[in-house]
Amino acid sequence: MTDTLNKTAGANAPINDNRKAELLSKQVKHIDIKSFDARPIVDAMADMSFTSRDLGRATNIYNQMLADKDCSIFLVIAGSTSAGGCMDLYAELVRNNMVDGIVATGATIVDMDFFEGLGHKHYQALEIPDDDTLRSLYIDRIYDTYIDEEALQNVDHTIFEIAESLEPRAYSSRAFIREMGKYLVEHGKKDNSLVKLAYEHDVPIFCPAFVDSSAGFGLVKHQVDAAKAGRPYLMIDAVADFRELTEIKIQAGTTGLLMIGGGVPKNFIQDTVVCAEILGHDDVQVHKYAVQITVADVRDGACSSSTLQEAASWGKVNTGIEQMVFAEAGSVMPLLASDAYHRGLWKDRPVHRWGAIFDK
Template sequence: MTYTQINDTRKAELLSTQVEHVDIRSFDARPIIDAMGKMSFTSRDLARATRIYNDMLADKDCTIFLVIAGSTSAAGCMDAYAELVRSGMVDGIVATGATIVDMDFFEGLGHKHYQALEIPDDDTLRSLYIDRIYDTYIDEEDLQNVDHTIFEIAETLEPKAYSSRAFIREMGKYLVEHGKKENSLVKLAYEHDVPIFCPAFTDSSAGFGLVKHQVDAMKEGRPYLTIDSIADFRELTEIKIKAGTTGLLMIGGGVPKNFIQDTVVCAEILGHEDVAVHKYAVQITVADVRDGACSSSTLQEAASWGKVNTGIEQMVFAEAGSVIPLLTSDAYHRGHWKGREKRAWAKLFK
């Protein structure tokens, strides 16, 4: 579809206020979490979820997975997630491609998300090449730069099958050499050997770049790389088998949630009957179960599938962007992460 020339003045006006990501080190949420623990409803749920996350950090045997779906990274939680990696508060990440590629890698390349101070007609936004996530804007031209950068990375790699973890590691390496943001989750995960898995990796800007890589290669009669989702499942299950005790901090649901939980079942299929269910689990979501949302299952329901422990779990029904800063700031300031051994699970695949 072709549009008339972009109104640069109007576009600059709409993309004038950057989203500022919350710094969980700059404030101490412990007093408010303690107070919430004496309340009821969602406040008390959040306080209990925060205690469970602190218990994961205090458990020296526990490997912690950060599991992300939804758009909290674009909305201002990106630096919070980055701090969890930098401080050794998570050991592995399972996320949507949008979270990793369209949001974090996007900012790692120097691009920004913007607050929508007004929301005009979406056809008007399209004519200006502005993409909208609720009340957050992205410059489509910047996003196309992400597509092309993924293409460029693919063109430099040996044409073979890669798990999403292996390809995302190459993205982290690229940001170390060419990135423009220190606080990138992809970059920090590369530097700290924290593996990132995106089970639906091509459902993102990565997909556009990789399709172009394959099409160009096919036209030229040369081999091309592919993303092996089975390798993703195998590698993540291998980590679960070797990790033993595990805990889940889950934002949203969907594929990332099911993917990490299914490692327990996969381990059993592979003959590891002694692999324990995930000992700790926290899920923050606004989805309900009645219409098949929330991945159609609460954590209690997931226990019937042999995936999580029913004793140390907590659902928090809240918009994650409003509670993640509190939960993570509390955990950061309680300091159970200090002296915690970094697992460096990415080294398992070198």
């Protein structure tokens, strides 16, 4: 684990605490989608061209998902928008029954949301010295956003503590993240945490690459310590993730995807259609609605940049109600989410509580 490193600068010089405090002096403020009404600007953008028009149509599709009483909506997140100021935005979607399931990277769930749930913060970089200097001060950088590495190590240790407290067996990431949400209910310091709210609202969170985060450090320490002591340890079952998410897709029927970025979460949720067919559910529906906000370039053929039209060739999504938005998500998600919040179509949506089906 990273906490085994000596807290010293380059040539064994002590950390300059004053300099560190100076660099970590301005907290990132997460946007509040309830505090402004984006409907007029989104309506106006829908009558423009280029990305503005795409965003207008994408917002309309998300509102269609909310209006469709049969539709279960999955929020799919990759990238660092949570650290950059969208964390409360995602939490409000859960709080107001605007999403029914989440598929995300471990970084989004553990290193960003759970991190803040424990009381830690992200910071705006007021200046960016060379990264070796940042390393000597134990400051991690995400573009123009800073994280205190010593605070992040607290996440490593907390994951370790949670693992030590549980029955040693196989857990899906959903099951383990649920325990993280329970921990925040009892010990957390932030009410508007996505992990905490998902636990309280039975909204399942899946991280198909869960250990690619601070969870990995804590779980490795848990397994190593247990093995040394000759006792059993818990494991994260990636196959169970796929099975559970596919089970939700089978039971849900009509589904819609609101995807930020690409990567493993995007492919994971789309593959549930194919997996259901392999399990003999030939009547499973492709994802009826799909929106993806990304800056990935389609020309290199990478899966993360594959368009929703391309996904249709694999039998994953409907080509009729989909929209790609090529934009930095932090700049357009506040508009989309605020528009949907203020239109209020979520107010009479059925509550699905898909997380509860695994408690039986």
